[in-house]
Amino acid sequence: MADVADExxxxxxxxxxxxxxxxxxxxxxxxxxxxxxxxxxxxxxxxVRRICADERLAADVVQEAFLAFWRDPGTYxxxxxxxxxxxxxxxxxxxxxxxxxxxxxxxxxxxxEAAEDTTVPGADQQALGAVVAGRVRTALGRLPRxxxxxxxxxxxxxxxxxxxxxxxxxxxxxxxxxTFTGLARLRSVVGPVTGSEGAGG
Amino acid sequence: xxxxxxxxxxxxAVAWALHALEPDEExxxxxxxxxxxxxxxxxxxxxxxxxxxxxxxxxDEPPPRLRDRILDEAxxxxxxxQARLAARESRGPGGGAGNxxxxxxxxxxxxxxxxxxxxxxxxxxxxxxxxVVAVAAIVGLSGYxxxxxxxxDSEAARAQGMVTLVxxxxxxxxxxxxxxxxxxxxxxxxxxxxRTQQTLMPVGLPANARDHVYVLxxxxxxxxPTPLGTFDVRDGGPGVQSVGSSPDGAGFAQFAISLExxxxxxxxxxxxxxxxxxxx
Numbered sequence: 001m002a003d004v005a006d007e008x009x010x011x012x013x014x015x016x017x018x019x020x021x022x023x024x025x026x027x028x029x030x031x032x033x034x035x036x037x038x039x040x041x042x043x044x045x046x047x048v049r050r051i052c053a054d055e056r057l058a059a060d061v062v063q064e065a066f067l068a069f070w071r072d073p074g075t076y077x078x079x080x081x082x083x084x085x086x087x088x089x090x091x092x093x094x095x096x097x098x099x100x101x102x103x104x105x106x107x108x109x110x111x112x113e114a115a116e117d118t119t120v121p122g123a124d125q126q127a128l129g130a131v132v133a134g135r136v137r138t139a140l141g142r143l144p145r146x147x148x149x150x151x152x153x154x155x156x157x158x159x160x161x162x163x164x165x166x167x168x169x170x171x172x173x174x175x176x177x178x179t180f181t182g183l184a185r186l187r188s189v190v191g192p193v194t195g196s197e198g199a200g201g
Numbered sequence: 202x203x204x205x206x207x208x209x210x211x212x213x214a215v216a217w218a219l220h221a222l223e224p225d226e227e228x229x230x231x232x233x234x235x236x237x238x239x240x241x242x243x244x245x246x247x248x249x250x251x252x253x254x255x256x257x258x259x260x261d262e263p264p265p266r267l268r269d270r271i272l273d274e275a276x277x278x279x280x281x282x283q284a285r286l287a288a289r290e291s292r293g294p295g296g297g298a299g300n301x302x303x304x305x306x307x308x309x310x311x312x313x314x315x316x317x318x319x320x321x322x323x324x325x326x327x328x329x330x331x332x333v334v335a336v337a338a339i340v341g342l343s344g345y346x347x348x349x350x351x352x353x354d355s356e357a358a359r360a361q362g363m364v365t366l367v368x369x370x371x372x373x374x375x376x377x378x379x380x381x382x383x384x385x386x387x388x389x390x391x392x393x394x395x396r397t398q399q400t401l402m403p404v405g406l407p408a409n410a411r412d413h414v415y416v417l418x419x420x421x422x423x424x425x426p427t428p429l430g431t432f433d434v435r436d437g438g439p440g441v442q443s444v445g446s447s448p449d450g451a452g453f454a455q456f457a458i459s460l461e462x463x464x465x466x467x468x469x470x471x472x473x474x475x476x477x478x479x480x481x
Contacts, residue, residue, distance in 0.1 A: 028280055030272070030275050030276060033271070033275055034268065034272055034275075037268060038268075041263055041267070042260050042261070042262065042263060043255070043256050043260060045261060046258040046259065046260050046261040047255040047258050049261055050258050055264070059263070059264060059270075062263065062267060063267060063270055063271055066271050066275075067271065067274050067275060070275045070278060070280065071279075071280055072280070072281040074281070080245070081248065081249070084252060084256070085249055085252040086248075088251070088252040089218075089248050089251070089252060092255055093220045096220050097220075136254060136256070136257035137257050140254075140257065151254075154216075154219050154221040155219055155251060155254060155255075159221065160221050160222060161221045161222070162223055176215070176216065177212070179212075179215060179216070179221075180211075180212055180215055183215060183247060183250050183251075186253070187246070187250050190249060190250050190253040
């Protein structure tokens with residue numbers, strides 16, 4: 001498996017490539033947008049598809065996220081976070097908004113705990129993603145069930161924490177603390193936080 | 202340093218990054234976030250962890266047409282002008298997901314209240330000057346934005362035309378020709394001929410005067426030229442255009458373009474500006 005130093009190097013190299021592509025998008029280069037899609041479209045799609053059971057809805061969400069970035073590339077600040085982090089955050093929020101809008105007819109999916117490892121060969125980002133994803137899945141499998149539930153119902157199910165509390169029959173404060181603790185456990189396997197937020201505030 | 206006590210809203214920051222707050226709580230937190238370094242750090246860290254969680258979903262191939270759709274839509278979609286980007290502060294990650302622009306911490310202006318009359322008068326004058334400059338900048342910017350938009354629109358139309366042209370090339374029974382002003386010279390126009398119509402893309406033809414017109418001619422092997430249609434070349438025009446239709450257009454051995462006085466095609470070309478052999 002990949003060495004930690006190698007992984008950090010691959011991570012910053014991938015991040016530099018993405019930052020360069022984002023700068024080209026800012027300069028109006030459509031081919032850079034498609035390169036970013038080729039690098040990150042699969043993981044964005046996989047996440048959105050998990051949240052929106054409906055494939056058409058999922059396609060609309062991913063398309064709109066990329067087009068919104070194209071329309072106004074300044075919404076992404078390369079100094080603040082990696083493009084992959086930003087993109088997954090944006091598509092997550094949009095997907096959750098979409099399933100909430102769908103209301104009654106939506107079918108929210110509660111994720112299965114075990115997930116098979118699917119590695120797409122090729123691009124650096126995907127190879128790197130597979131390494132981290134494998135570790136995250138292992139860590140997820142070790143999370144206490146109630147922490148996983150609080151986290152997954154919100155993140156993959158698109159439920160608000162208040163709804164999670166109602167669904168699981170525990171007080172809202174408990175949902176919040178379980179989520180917090182669960183995330184803290186995952187933090188150690190994610191690797192160093194690459195954003196430079198500290199510098200700004 | 203700036204906040205000796207950790208912010209008590211850390212759990213809200215986690216819920217905010219999860220997009221799992223109720224709308225009213227979300228609104229309240231949106232106001233809190235820009236002024237709280239603790240919560241911004243928690244937000245950034247939570248986003249990293251959640252992105253890793255999102256990235257752990259087994260990879261799934263998106264439908265291939267999604268890529269094409271994004272490509273097509275981007276070609277049609279104008280971008281926000283750069284000048285505005287530079288002037289703007291950085292925003293939260295939500296982008297279009299309902300996040301408004303972030304509010305930076307406004308500098309406190311207590312001094313203005315204590316200002317003496319004379320000082321205030323000077324401030325008013327300075328503000329008036331600033332306002333004039335700002336209005337000029339806004340007018341200038343919107344003019345720039347409009348120019349940029351129309352430029353991008355025509356750019357998008359040209360790109361769309363090219364796509365149509367290339368698509369026609371792939372149709373069976375289609376001939377094409379590159380027309381140059383001299384043998385072996387650079388092409389000034391390309392023509393694509395199907396069984397029913399001719400599509401022309403001028404690349405190096407000068408704009409014609411309004412009392413002149415370009416004519417596209419088809420030359421059968423050893424026969425007399427037949428006028429196929431007329432067209433105009435304008436600066437910033439559509440680029441690719443359809444020129445006349447002829448039932449046996451694909452049968453010509455050669456094509457030529459002439460520039461003619463008046464607005465109609467004569468019986469035979471007077472001033473041939475470009476020609477080229479048909480290829481299949």
